[in-house]
Amino acid sequence: MPILLTVLSVSLITTTLAVLVVISDRFLNNYGECQLDINDGDRVLTVTGGSSLLSSLALNKIFIPSACGGKATCGLCKVKLASESGPVLPTEEPYLTDEEMAEGIRLSCQLKVKENLTLFIPEELFRVQQFKATVTKITQQTHDIMEYRLSLVDPSEIEFKAGQYMQIDSKPYGSIRESVNRAYSIASLPSDNNGIELIVRLVPGGVCTTYMHEHLKEGDSVTIRGPFGDFYLHDGADELIFIAGGSGLAPIKSMVFDILEKKLDKKMTFFFGAVTKKDLYYVDLFTELAEKHDNFHYVPALSGPEEFDDWQGEVGLVTDVVDRYVQDAANMQGYLCGSPGMINACIKVLVKLGLSEDRIYFDKF
Amino acid sequence: MGQGMEVSPIVILFAAIFTSNMVLANFLGMCSFISVSNEYKTASGLGKAVTLVMVVTTVLNWLVYRWIVLPLGLEYLRFIIFIVVIAATVQIIEMVLDRYLPDLYIKLGIFLPLITVNCAILGISLFMVIRDYGFFQTLFFGIGSGLGWWLAISALAAIREKIAKNKLPYGLEGPAISFIITGIIALAFIGFSGIFIIQ
Structure with a gap:
């Protein structure tokens, strides 16, 4: 009987508190619908306020590069804002220079959408898509370098410039409980648009390279995003x-x-x-x-x-x-x-x- | 024990700040006290956040204890109950601040989740039970303990900032010197005893 009472009361109290938290989240974190005006009205998105700019954009299939998944540890997800977006948070400060702060650049993973925002996103990021892909071939190139051939499943075609990179999500393995994402350049040709090749060198202790080298097998499916980057052929020299x-x-x-x-x-x-x-x-x-x-x-x-x-x-x-x-x-x-x-x-x-x-x-x- | 009802809330307030300071007399809440005391500004921010959370959670825990835990005879569960109340309260405070006091949220926001696991917060709730405090005693005990913690971490951070450029023997750098400084501050605070007596 005392055991039952204990279990019951602890469950009841925690449930009540959980419900309270959910209710407050519903009411306090509800900023209604906010408009995101991107590139001077090129695209206007209506999103539900309350979550980060990074995830709000991702829901609308605009993928800002990010390697840490929104924890403010990689500093990649910078976005330029034209409208007032509140002061820079202490979590962003280490990743922004004074000039960037003056220009209105913020980390999109830390900025919560609470009001209508006007922002600028480089045109090429609109071409970024998320793909489901299957590993069709793994080839050992050297003692520590492997080549991966991925066939695109959904969407099945990709458009990129030679030299750009993709992000791949690792899955948890062994003592690594989290999924991380890392960037690897595309080694294959843009004309070969139903798949991509990645070349990955094993970094000792590297979370994602260890995953790719030791755990990823032919036939596995992976999630990739891209193409990213401005490393491609520029005009002006023969x-x-x-x-x-x-x-x-x-x-x-x-x-x-x-x-x-x-x-x-x-x-x-x-x-x-x-x-x-x-x-x-x-x-x-x-x-x-x-x-x-x-x-x-x-x-x-x-x-x-x-x-x-x-x-x-x-x-x-x-x-x-x-x-x-x-x-x-x-x-x-x-x-x-x-x-x-x-x-x-x-x-x-x-x-x-x-x-x-x-x-x-x-x-x- | 059980004499709590006789002590005036004002005495409890000052005692909690000075003679029975949470950090300096009871050595509770040490982890963040040592690790977040490099810079005065940050330390003071954390101190404010701790004070806020301490007052709110102690009062809530008093209510929960009197109205739920005691009538149901669940005293043996008070650790678990207090900690979940604290965790939920911190979450809600975070959302309220973010919504209505964004400026304060920006200053305190990053510290709030850290405070959930600050043992001083749980310590206060347990002391208030052991000492059998009434509502106002609990309220002032919460305020005093929070202010005392804020005072202590601000003092330590200010001293650490002052000596930051001084050369220290290798083994004394960082936490080691912080513990020594804390000890000396604690000795100084003992000087207050005799002015206010708690318990």
Whole structure:
């Protein structure tokens, strides 16, 4: 009897409180219908107030890039507001510079929609969609790099520019209880629009890369979003330098193949930096491509080849190799993808070779 | 025990701030006291939020205890009941502030969820039961304990800010020096005893 009374009273009290919280949420958190005016009236959305701008936009199929899922830890979901949106919250401060605050930029995951808002969203984000996809093929490329072929199920077609990236949601595994999302560049061609290829390098301790390498199997379905990013071919030069390291090869592969497929009149040199021969991949593919096309050169470089590698190619850091190959870069464009350390070093070399910084495009990860 | 009815609420108020300070005499609510006391501004914000939540939850818990727990003979469940009442109240306070006092919400908002797990809040509710306080005694006890906690964390944060640039032996940096400072402040607060006596 006392046990019953205990259970009953605890359940009753907690239920009452839960009901109270729900009721207050209903009344206090009810800001009615709010209008979101996007890009000077280009799109006007009517949303129910009370939730974050990020999730309100996502409900209307506008996906602002976000890697943390609304916890204010990645700082990616910045949105520019034209209307008054209240003061910047302490949770946003670390991610916004003073200039950004002055311009009215906010983290959309922290900003609650309570009134009509006027905001600006870059046009290309409207093309972002959420896809259901199936893993059709997993290929081991090197000891720590895998290639994934995903077939799009719903929607079944994608439109993107070579060089852009997608976000993939991981599922909980082992001691990881949460789903996270991470960004990976598309390695396949825009013309191949029923699926995408991603190249993922295993980062020791990385939540999503471990999930992809150890838990994702052929036939699994995944949720992806995209395309994101402004790392794609820009007009203004006939001679292009591509530099990549590790899985940074992915967007470069897409761009090079896209340019060759469209028969654009560009001269391209692709420098790929690795440590030893076991870190190289797609060598045959690019070597063949270089043999077939006069306007494409492929220069793989090893910074520390093992003796048994029997390496005949370039030796040295990729920056040194670029320095040796290129005399005057002034009229070229540089496209770099790799680790921040590698990219910063490459920018220095390219600037030294006469290339101005505004002609260098990069994707750091 | 059981003499609560005789003490004046005003005495309880001052005692709770000074001689029986929640942190300095009872060492409750230490986790946030140590971890959120780097900066005076933030510490003071947390102090205000704690005071607000403390007053509201202590009074609510008094009502729940007198009208529900005692009549049903559920005293042994008071820990669970108090903590769920606190959790729900904090949620609701957060929503009310967000709706009607957005400025205050922006200042206190990020601290509110943190306060649910502040043991000083639960401690107050349990003390008020043990000491058999009446309604006004409970109300003033809540106000006093909140103000006392605010005073203590503001004092610690102000001192930590002052000594932030001083060189400390490696092992004494961070929480270690905070504990020493807390100890010294506590010693100073003992000096108040004799002025007000609680219990």
